[in-house]
Amino acid sequence: MDGIHDMGGMDGFGPIPIEPDEAVFHAPWQGRMWALNTALGAWGKWNIDAGRYTLEQLDPALYLSSSYYHRWLYRTENILVDHDMVSREELATPPEERMVERQGEPLAVEEILARQRKARSARVDENIPPRFKAGDQIRARNIHPKGHTRIPRYIRGRAGVIDRDHGVFIFPDTNAVFAGNKPQHLYSVKFSAREIWGPEASAVDKVYLDMWDDYLEAEG
Amino acid sequence: MTDHTDHTDHSHLSDTELRVRALESLLADKGLIDPAALDAIVDVYENKVGPRNGARVVARAWVDPDFKQWLLRDGTAAIDSLGYTSTQGADIVVLENTATVHNLTVCTLCSCYPWAVLGLPPAWYKSFPYRSRAVKDPRGVLREFGQDVADDVEVRVWDSTAEVRYLVLPERPQGTAEMTEDALTELVTRNSMIGTDRLAGA
Numbered sequence: 468m469d470g471i472h473d474m475g476g477m478d479g480f481g482p483i484p485i486e487p488d489e490a491v492f493h494a495p496w497q498g499r500m501w502a503l504n505t506a507l508g509a510w511g512k513w514n515i516d517a518g519r520y521t522l523e524q525l526d527p528a529l530y531l532s533s534s535y536y537h538r539w540l541y542r543t544e545n546i547l548v549d550h551d552m553v554s555r556e557e558l559a560t561p562p563e564e565r566m567v568e569r570q571g572e573p574l575a576v577e578e579i580l581a582r583q584r585k586a587r588s589a590r591v592d593e594n595i596p597p598r599f600k601a602g603d604q605i606r607a608r609n610i611h612p613k614g615h616t617r618i619p620r621y622i623r624g625r626a627g628v629i630d631r632d633h634g635v636f637i638f639p640d641t642n643a644v645f646a647g648n649k650p651q652h653l654y655s656v657k658f659s660a661r662e663i664w665g666p667e668a669s670a671v672d673k674v675y676l677d678m679w680d681d682y683l684e685a686e687g
Numbered sequence: 688m689t690d691h692t693d694h695t696d697h698s699h700l701s702d703t704e705l706r707v708r709a710l711e712s713l714l715a716d717k718g719l720i721d722p723a724a725l726d727a728i729v730d731v732y733e734n735k736v737g738p739r740n741g742a743r744v745v746a747r748a749w750v751d752p753d754f755k756q757w758l759l760r761d762g763t764a765a766i767d768s769l770g771y772t773s774t775q776g777a778d779i780v781v782l783e784n785t786a787t788v789h790n791l792t793v794c795t796l797c798s799c800y801p802w803a804v805l806g807l808p809p810a811w812y813k814s815f816p817y818r819s820r821a822v823k824d825p826r827g828v829l830r831e832f833g834q835d836v837a838d839d840v841e842v843r844v845w846d847s848t849a850e851v852r853y854l855v856l857p858e859r860p861q862g863t864a865e866m867t868e869d870a871l872t873e874l875v876t877r878n879s880m881i882g883t884d885r886l887a888g889a
Contacts, residue, residue, distance in 0.1 A: 475795030475846065477819040483811050483831050491733045491807055496707040501732065501807070502725035503711060510719070515850070519797055535798065535813045540707060553713060562712050573721035576728060589850035590778065617848045619795055621822065633778065633851055653849050655780075660842075664823055672842040674822050677849035 469611055469620060471527035476621040476664075497536040504543055509579040512550045515589075516643035520615035521546045589637045591650040597680070599654060603629045604686040607656075607678065615643035618682045622674075626686050627658040630675060638679055651680040737806035740771045741854060742875035744804060746868045748781075749859045759783055762854065771803050779804065782845065783856045784885070789836050790855045791829070791882035793821035794847040801852035805880060812881065822846055832883040855882045 474480075492498040508518070522542045530538060547553045557567060574582070599605060609624040610616075617639050631654065638649035660672035714720045744766055748755040758765040762781040779801055782790040794800065795818050800808040811817055821828050825842045829835070836842055845853045857879040863871060878884035 472796055474815060474819040475821075476823045477815075480814075480816040480819050483816045483820075483828065484814050485811050485832065486809070489809055491737075492729070493810070494704075496704045498729040498733070499707050499711060499725060502728035503707075503714070503720065505728050506720045506724055507714070522797070531815070535810070537703065540703070540710070544710065547714075552719060553717070557713055558710070562709050565713065565716070567713065567716045569716065569718045571718045573715075573718055573724065575721070576724040579724060579728065580731070588777075617796060619846065619848065621795075633780075633849070636849060639849075653851070655851075669826065669838070669842065671839065672825065672844070674844045674846065676846045677851050679849075 509582040516639040520643040597652040605683045606686045630655040630657040738877035741804035742872045746871040792853040799847035
C-alpha cells in the first residue's frame with residue numbers, strides 16, 4: 468500500500484534526534500511493550516509481514532503523531548483483535564470489572580526465544596531458478612500493490628544492476644495476508660543516486676535495496 | 688481511544704502506562720503471557736544483547752585477516768562462529784568501509800536492524816527524519832552526525848527492505864597496530880557499525 472510508513476525520500480521531518488548514551492528503553496512501559504510483542508509473536512498466530520501490515524494500516528495521522536512504542540501498542544491491540552485473541556470490549560473494560568476465561572498456559576521464556584529464532588527465518592530451502600544474476604540490468608517495476616509490499620515508492624520505475632543474489636526467500640506481499648510463501652529469489656540491487664534523485668545528487672553515491680523477483684523486470 | 692503523544696513520550700505518559708498495564712494483565716488472565724517471561728525478555732535486550740557483540744566481531748576482523756575474509760563472504764556463518772546467533776533468525780551481510788567507500792544502513796519502511804550484533808536500535812534510527820532522509824541526502828545526514836565525507840568517497844546507502852540485516856565494518860583507526868583485540872573492541876562505537884560514525888584516526 469502507498470502508506471505513510473513508506474517515507475524514503477520525504478522532506479520536512481526536521482533534524483535527526485541524536486541522543487548521546489541513550490537507554491535501551493526510555494520508560495519501563497516501552498520494555499513491557501517490546502516483551503509483550505515478543506511473547507505474543509511466539510504463539511505463531513501471525514508472521515512478521517502480517518505484523519508490519521497491521522502497523523502500516525494505522526490511521527496515517529495517528530502513525531505520524533505516535534512514538535515507536537506507541538505504534539507498537541496500537542498495532543498489538545489491533546492484531547490481537549484480528550486474530551480473536553482479545554475483543555474490543557475486553558480492551559475497553561477496566562481490569563477490576565473484567566471477567567475473562569483462561570485460554571491456556573503461557574509459554575516459558577526459553578520457548579519464546581527459541582520459537583522467535585525459528586519463526587523469523589525468511590530463507591526458504593527450495594530449488595527455484597533465479598530470473599537474474601549479478602551484473603544483470605534491471606528496472607524496478609512501476610507497481611502500486613493495495614496490500615503489504617516491500618518495494619518503496621522512491622525506487623519504482625528506476626533502473627539498476629543486480630549486485631548479489633541472496634537466495635530464495637518468502638515473498639512478503641502474499642505472506643502478510645496468509646496467502647502463501649510464494650518463495651522466490653531475493654537480490655541486492657544497486658541504483659545510482661542520480662538515477663533516483665536526479666542530477667543534483669552525487670555522481671558517485673549509490674543506494675542498494677533488497678528486492679524480490681516479482682518486483683523486477685529485465686532492462687534493455 | 689486515541690492516545691496521541693509527541694516523539695519524546697513526555698505527554699500522556701500515565702495514560703499510556705495504564706493502557707499497557709491493562710493489556711498485560713488481560714493477556715496474563717487469559718494465560719497468553721507470563722509476566723515473569725516478560726521480565727526475562729526485557730533483561731535479555733537491556734543487558735545481554737547489544738552493540739558490544741558487534742564490536743567483538745569488528746575487532747576480530749581487524750586482527751584476523753582470514754576471519755575478515757570469511758565475514759565479508761558469509762557474515763551469518765562467521766558471526767555465528769562467535770556465538771552471536773541471530774535472535775531474529777535473519778541473514779547478516781557485512782559491508783566493509785575503505786578509504787574510497789563509506790557504507791550507511793537504514794530501513795525506510797520500518798526499523799529493521801541487526802539485533803543479534805547491535806541489540807535494539809537507538810531512537811534516532813527509528814525516527815522519521817532518519818528514515819526519510821538517509822536514502823536521499825546521506826551526506827547531509829552524516830554531517831548531522833559530525834561526519835564530512837569527501838566528494839570523491841562513494842557513499843553506499845543500504846535500505847533494509849527484506850530479512851537480510853546489514854552490519855558496517857568500520858576502518859581500523861591508524862596507530863592501533865600494537866593494541867590487543869580486547870582493547871580494539873573498546874574503540875568500536877555502535878554508530879560506526881550503522882555507518883553514521885567514522886572512528887577517530889581512520
